[in-house]
Amino acid sequence: MLTETIADLTSSSTIAVTYTITATITTIVLLIALHINNIRRSTSKGPLPPGPKPRYLIGNALEIPFLNASRRYLEWATEFGSSLVYLEALGNKILILNSYEDAEELLESRTRIYCDRPVVHTLDMLGWDYNFALYPYGEQWRAHRRVSHQALKPEATHKYHPIQLKKVHNMMLGLLDTPERFWEHSKMLSISLPLTTMYGYEVQSLDDPAVLAADKGAEIGQRIFAPGGSLVNVFPVLKHVPWTWTQRLAKESRRLAAEMKRIPLEGLLKDMANGTATPSMVGEFMERKQTVGASEEEERLVINVANTVYGAAAGTTMSAINSTLYLLVTHPHVQLFAQAEIDRVFGTPRLPTFDDRGSLPYVEAIYREVMRLYPPLPLALPHKTVEDDWYKGYFIPKGTNVSGNIWAMNRDVKRYPEPDTFKPERFINIDGSLNKDDKITAYGFGRRGCIGKHVASDMLWLTTATLLACFSARKKRDSQGNEIDVDHGYKEEGFVLLKAPIECDITPRSEVWKALVEGTKDEGYAY
Numbered sequence: 471m472l473t474e475t476i477a478d479l480t481s482s483s484t485i486a487v488t489y490t491i492t493a494t495i496t497t498i499v500l501l502i503a504l505h506i507n508n509i510r511r512s513t514s515k516g517p518l519p520p521g522p523k524p525r526y527l528i529g530n531a532l533e534i535p536f537l538n539a540s541r542r543y544l545e546w547a548t549e550f551g552s553s554l555v556y557l558e559a560l561g562n563k564i565l566i567l568n569s570y571e572d573a574e575e576l577l578e579s580r581t582r583i584y585c586d587r588p589v590v591h592t593l594d595m596l597g598w599d600y601n602f603a604l605y606p607y608g609e610q611w612r613a614h615r616r617v618s619h620q621a622l623k624p625e626a627t628h629k630y631h632p633i634q635l636k637k638v639h640n641m642m643l644g645l646l647d648t649p650e651r652f653w654e655h656s657k658m659l660s661i662s663l664p665l666t667t668m669y670g671y672e673v674q675s676l677d678d679p680a681v682l683a684a685d686k687g688a689e690i691g692q693r694i695f696a697p698g699g700s701l702v703n704v705f706p707v708l709k710h711v712p713w714t715w716t717q718r719l720a721k722e723s724r725r726l727a728a729e730m731k732r733i734p735l736e737g738l739l740k741d742m743a744n745g746t747a748t749p750s751m752v753g754e755f756m757e758r759k760q761t762v763g764a765s766e767e768e769e770r771l772v773i774n775v776a777n778t779v780y781g782a783a784a785g786t787t788m789s790a791i792n793s794t795l796y797l798l799v800t801h802p803h804v805q806l807f808a809q810a811e812i813d814r815v816f817g818t819p820r821l822p823t824f825d826d827r828g829s830l831p832y833v834e835a836i837y838r839e840v841m842r843l844y845p846p847l848p849l850a851l852p853h854k855t856v857e858d859d860w861y862k863g864y865f866i867p868k869g870t871n872v873s874g875n876i877w878a879m880n881r882d883v884k885r886y887p888e889p890d891t892f893k894p895e896r897f898i899n900i901d902g903s904l905n906k907d908d909k910i911t912a913y914g915f916g917r918r919g920c921i922g923k924h925v926a927s928d929m930l931w932l933t934t935a936t937l938l939a940c941f942s943a944r945k946k947r948d949s950q951g952n953e954i955d956v957d958h959g960y961k962e963e964g965f966v967l968l969k970a971p972i973e974c975d976i977t978p979r980s981e982v983w984k985a986l987v988e989g990t991k992d993e994g995y996a997y
């Protein structure tokens with residue numbers, strides 16, 4: 471007993487000593503590296519773009535915003551009179567592009583230089599090494615992007631139309647039953663669509679184990695990725711130190727990531743064995759594997775893509791749908807105008823289909839304007855330069871993390887007068903047709919731009935058109951008949967822009983529209 475206790479004490483004191491030595495060496499190495507970096511900064515190959523003055527050694531580490539970052543960067547752009555804003559934090563170089571022209575030139579025309587991603591040191595610890603959206607530029611990223619391109623290219627997206635129609639109709643049925651739970655219906659649609667298209671997996675409720683695993687995993691990821699969230703982000707060597715807070719969370723995250731893969735895959739294999747599988751990307755691959763064979767590497771790629779898509783699609787889609795409802799409720803005249811367009815084009819009531827997209831320019835303009843005003847990822851995802859570059863007389867060092875500030879570029883008063891006002895008509899010509907401003911910056915830029923943008927665009931358009939056709943959404947009224955204002959809050963935490971839930975009345979436009987929605991129950995109501 472005594473020997474065991476002594477052995478325990480000895481091993482814990484050995485660990486403590488190892489930990490202290492590692493931490494001390496790391497700190498010294500880092501201080502030297504930061505000092506060298508400081509010297510290099512002042513002897514760089516040209517002036518760096520303007521930005522807040524860096525402090526000795528730590529640079530702008532104390533100024534990097536975590537909450538509402540895109541707005542803070544726009545303020546700096548105004549303060550320094552420059553669309554380019556440059557910061558440095560603990561050796562990390564950061565460039566923010568606040569104008570569309572800069573993003574177009576650097577991230578699109580010079581995409582070869584700007585197509586890398588910053589290294590995320592906690593990626594493998596978290597079990598997120600499947601997520602190719604965060605991969606550095608290189609062969610692994612290219613292989614994953616090729617697989618996803620096959621599944622998500624414009625010519626392939628019509629495959630998903632029947633399932634998108636069914637899921638949107640399911641959401642409308644949910645709104646008939648429990649309109650006050652709009653936020654849950656929107657989450658259900660945003661989550662169930664990628665799981666169905668990738669695995670043929672039908673989510674039954676928001677308590678589905680695959681959904682819970684993904685939700686909890688994303689929450690842990692947010693905590694660890696957040697600035698100051700984990701010291702491993704700053705001192706990668708700490709990855710190897712056991713029994714830390716990060717290690718404990720990372721272990722749980724790895725378990726959840728494994729569950730996220732296992733649950734839908736097992737469901738798919740069972741459905742295939744029973745002959746009940748619905749078409750899906752992983753399902754198609756598994757069939758090919760069973761008939762003509764496929765390597766383990768090919769299987770790894772396909773499963774990685776399926777899980778990346780799930781993570782990339784759910785939060786972004788939900789953000790856009792929630793903004794759509796908020797903007798329609800707060801702009802009733804826009805709703806009425808769109809409904810008049812739908813009634814005029816349809817003649818008699820019927821549910822919208824994808825074939826209607828070209829005939830409803832005002833509905834299209836609403837989609838464009840929602841994405842302009844509230845881009846779901848206001849700073850997109852950071853790119854990284856693979857070599858030195860020069861632009862507008864400034865030097866942009868190799869290894870700089872470059873973010874396109876979509877929030878700021880969409881508020882450029884020269885391109886969009888009254889930029890904070892929701893005005894779908896800014897996309898409409900005098901003759902009622904759509905103008906040529908169809909580049910939706912919300913999907914990002916260049917080679918790293920959103921690969922799912924065609925699927926996302928179809929989904930968001932259909933949801934907007936069907937919601938407008940079937941329902942009216944209005945502010946609630948108090949007992950005196952006065953309108954109750956909605957919560958106008960937004961929170962930009964980490965990468966995603968989140969709309970605070972609003973309370974409103976969502977009612978069918980008439981008994982005819984209600985009957986049309988009810989008629990979709992035959993398609994199969996999943997929740």
Ligand code: HEM
Nearest residue numbers: 603782783786787850851913914915918919920921922926
């Ligand atoms: C409203 C919906 C969506 C928005 C606003 C959105 C936006 C974005 C943005 C801004 C990026 C980063 C682009 C950059 O680095 O310049 C991105 C990347 C990505 N998106 Fe989306 N996205 C949406 C939906 C989807 C969907 C539905 C899918 C899949 C079906 C998807 C898959 C991806 C993937 C895989 C990447 C990483 C691309 C890479 O690094 O190569 N996204 N998205």
